[in-house]
Amino acid sequence: MASITIRDVRKSYxxxxxxxxxxxxxxxxxxxxxxxxxxxxxxxxLRMIAGLEEISGGTIAIDGKVVNTLEPRERGCAMVFQNYxxxxxxxxxxxxxxxxxxxxxxxxxxxxxxxxxxxILELEHLLDRKPMALSGGQRQRVAMGRAMIREPKVFLFDExxxxxxxxxxxxxxxxxxxxxxxxxxxxVFVTHDQVEAMTLADRLVVMNGGRVEQxxxxxxxxxxxxxxxxxxxxxxxxxxxxxxxxxxxxLSLLGGSRxxxxxRAGLPVGSKIAVGIRPEAVRLVxxxxxxALDATVDLVEELGAGRVIYVDLDGAAFSVxxxxxxxxAPGSAVGLQFSEADLHFFSSETGSRLDxxxxxxxxxxx
Amino acid sequence: xxxxxxFSRWSIGILFAVPQLLLIxxxxxxxxxxxVYWSLTLQQPWGGGNIWVGLDNFRSxxxxxxxxxxxxxxxxxAACSTGLAMVIALVLAALTDRQLAGSRLYRVVLIxxxxxxxxxxxxxxxxxxxxxxxFMAVVNQVWPGFWDPxxxxxxxxxxxxxAFSWKYVGYNFIFFLAAFQAIPRSLIEAAAMxxxxxxxxxxDIQFPLITxxxxxxxxxxxTESFQDxxxxxxxxxxxxxxxxxxxxxxxxxxxxxxxxxxxxxxxxSIILMLLIIVLTIFQFRFIERRVHYx
Ligand SMILES: Nc1ncnc2c1ncn2[C@@H]1O[C@H](COP(=O)(O)OP(=O)(O)O)[C@@H](O)[C@H]1O
Ligand SMILES: [Mg+2]
Numbered sequence: 266m267a268s269i270t271i272r273d274v275r276k277s278y279x280x281x282x283x284x285x286x287x288x289x290x291x292x293x294x295x296x297x298x299x300x301x302x303x304x305x306x307x308x309x310x311l312r313m314i315a316g317l318e319e320i321s322g323g324t325i326a327i328d329g330k331v332v333n334t335l336e337p338r339e340r341g342c343a344m345v346f347q348n349y350x351x352x353x354x355x356x357x358x359x360x361x362x363x364x365x366x367x368x369x370x371x372x373x374x375x376x377x378x379x380x381x382x383x384x385i386l387e388l389e390h391l392l393d394r395k396p397m398a399l400s401g402g403q404r405q406r407v408a409m410g411r412a413m414i415r416e417p418k419v420f421l422f423d424e425x426x427x428x429x430x431x432x433x434x435x436x437x438x439x440x441x442x443x444x445x446x447x448x449x450x451x452x453v454f455v456t457h458d459q460v461e462a463m464t465l466a467d468r469l470v471v472m473n474g475g476r477v478e479q480x481x482x483x484x485x486x487x488x489x490x491x492x493x494x495x496x497x498x499x500x501x502x503x504x505x506x507x508x509x510x511x512x513x514x515x516l517s518l519l520g521g522s523r524x525x526x527x528x529r530a531g532l533p534v535g536s537k538i539a540v541g542i543r544p545e546a547v548r549l550v551x552x553x554x555x556x557a558l559d560a561t562v563d564l565v566e567e568l569g570a571g572r573v574i575y576v577d578l579d580g581a582a583f584s585v586x587x588x589x590x591x592x593x594a595p596g597s598a599v600g601l602q603f604s605e606a607d608l609h610f611f612s613s614e615t616g617s618r619l620d621x622x623x624x625x626x627x628x629x630x631x
Numbered sequence: 632x633x634x635x636x637x638f639s640r641w642s643i644g645i646l647f648a649v650p651q652l653l654l655i656x657x658x659x660x661x662x663x664x665x666x667v668y669w670s671l672t673l674q675q676p677w678g679g680g681n682i683w684v685g686l687d688n689f690r691s692x693x694x695x696x697x698x699x700x701x702x703x704x705x706x707x708x709a710a711c712s713t714g715l716a717m718v719i720a721l722v723l724a725a726l727t728d729r730q731l732a733g734s735r736l737y738r739v740v741l742i743x744x745x746x747x748x749x750x751x752x753x754x755x756x757x758x759x760x761x762x763x764x765x766f767m768a769v770v771n772q773v774w775p776g777f778w779d780p781x782x783x784x785x786x787x788x789x790x791x792x793x794a795f796s797w798k799y800v801g802y803n804f805i806f807f808l809a810a811f812q813a814i815p816r817s818l819i820e821a822a823a824m825x826x827x828x829x830x831x832x833x834x835d836i837q838f839p840l841i842t843x844x845x846x847x848x849x850x851x852x853x854t855e856s857f858q859d860x861x862x863x864x865x866x867x868x869x870x871x872x873x874x875x876x877x878x879x880x881x882x883x884x885x886x887x888x889x890x891x892x893x894x895x896x897x898x899x900s901i902i903l904m905l906l907i908i909v910l911t912i913f914q915f916r917f918i919e920r921r922v923h924y925x
Binding site: 337338343344348368 | 815817818820821822823824825826827828831835836839840923
């Protein structure tokens with residue numbers, strides 16, 4: 266168990282900077298998920314913690330000790346790689362036990378610890394096989410075993426589930442969660458899959474373009490996204506965004522065709538903002554209902570448990586999630602109703618969250 | 632699934648194979664058959680047909696101490712030059728694999744020696760290793776008489792081994808480097824996370840994973856050291872001093888074309904061919920087992 270302190274960490278390759286000053290505190294025993302789109306620098310950050318990538322600036326400390334110049338083996342981290350990185354010429358048992366062999370652990374103790382790990386991961390009957398002869402899920406388990414056997418202070422996962430099929434991914438997800446509860450070692454898990462991130466994380470770190478956009482519990486990140494990027498990246502289908510402008514009596518949306526009565530609370534008239542509303546927070550009502558926005562249905566996506574209804578709002582795409590079985594047919598007119606508490610406001614220039622509009626207001630009016 | 636071309640009629644398939652079969656027949660089976668025939672007859676040096684003598688040629692060769700000396704010299708040469716060329720190339724490739732800056736340059740520079748004709752290369756080495764003027768002259772200055780390949784058989788052998796190895800280091804290096812680069816980086820990183828240091832990683836991970844390449848190069852290097860050494864020996868030592876570098880391939884030439892013993896030379900080439908075949912079979916039977924194909 267160990268805490269990790271990341272201070273203003275930067276990474277540059279040649280001339281290009283890919284991580285721009287990340288600050289993060291990870292408590293001992295915490296399960297932190299770093300979420301972000303492909304290429305945002307998640308792996309790079311994780312590999313800097315592991316010691317596989319040189320740190321261009323700032324410091325990383327594990328248990329209060331700065332590890333910038335330490336070799337990977339001196340940091341007490343274990344890592345599970347995306348492609349598993351199993352040694353192809355070694356059996357499952359040799360793969361799992363390799364770190365102990367390197368550390369000079371006697372054969373008898375090694376065998377016993379391999380057995381113990383194999384029992385937890387249900388790999389006992391596969392110990393003599395080569396990685397080639399294993400299924401994706403089994404390889405994944407071996408990779409986990411190889412990390413577990415060292416009883417590391419910190420577990421690092423780099424998209425370990427992205428090569429598995431959907432069903433296995435869900436299963437391995439809960440196993441990782443259970444394993445963490447059992448070992449309660451500090452874990453940092455990198456993924457681009459927001460469902461994976463939401464379900465696994467004690468705390469979520471959302472990254473974009475080499476910067477941390479938001480740190481918080483999954484519920485916090487979902488209900489109060491700190492930026493426009495986080496708002497649209499977390500949650501599926503993505504949060505609806507409507508461009509607007511602050512006017513004297515509230516907001517004008519979609520180039521002036523719609524209006525919203527909210528207090529400007531200090532924002533200068535004319536400033537551009539974006540208004541976000543989650544598809545789950547929108548209710549479908551009869552067209553022409555007072556206080557609702559009228560729109561036309563484009564497309565209905567059946568999800569089984571619910572439906573995503575894509576509507577056209579003066580040319581802007583907008584989606585609504587409903588659990589009702591009776592839904593309007595494509596082409597028909599509907600009204601969209603939502604309460605002001607569910608609205609999120611973001612600056613169009615910086616993309617950051619604006620809470621100034623959270624004044625109490627009646628439901629949006631036409 | 633791999634896509635395979637299939638022919639509905641076997642005759643079409645044969646037709647495609649004919650050019651290759653013709654080449655192999657003309658340039659391998661026919662001459663080899665001729666050599667076998669000559670080795671069983673006695674050729675008249677001045678023409679006038681040949682007499683069937685059965686295995687007499689082989690008997691007289693194998694009874695000759697000079698020939699056994701030549702076999703020993705060839706084996707020593709093969710072992711040393713293969714060992715040297717492979718170990719040096721392996722070390723260079725392992726170092727290059729770690730520090731890839733400029734590796735493209737190494738690749739080009741190191742393949743050049745392989746493209747140089749053996750006689751030209753031998754000429755260069757003759758100058759480099761000349762006891763009175765070359766690089767070794769400096770050593771001779773310190774220890775007079777230390778180095779003289781013209782008089783000392785061991786020095787002469789060392790000279791041709793050096794020249795041959797130099798040529799094959801580049802060739803081996805290219806293959807080794809490609810093999811190292813084919814190992815996924817994450818395997819090395821996983822081993823590093825498992826606490827393995829640079830040398831340990833080399834022995835536990837990289838070395839086992841390049842064994843197919845090592846095996847391939849071993850077969851090629853040994854075979855070539857029996858055959859490709861001719862030009863080097865001819866220019867550098869001409870088999871001397873006192874037959875100390877009279878390798879089998881060179882002895883075939885000198886006995887056949889200088890000594891005009893065509894039949895004996897033919898028998899010697901049959902023995903050389905058999906020796907290479909036996910060595911290759913041995914390598915496939917006993918060494919290949921230890922190779923980890925992925
Ligand atoms: N070795 C490298 N050399 C140059 N650029 C790199 C290297 N590794 C990664 N990058 C760049 O750094 C950025 C972040 O990469 P990475 O951390 O792998 O992203 P991801 O969030 O998908 O894991 C990407 O734009 C990538 O192109
Ligand atoms: Mg990545």
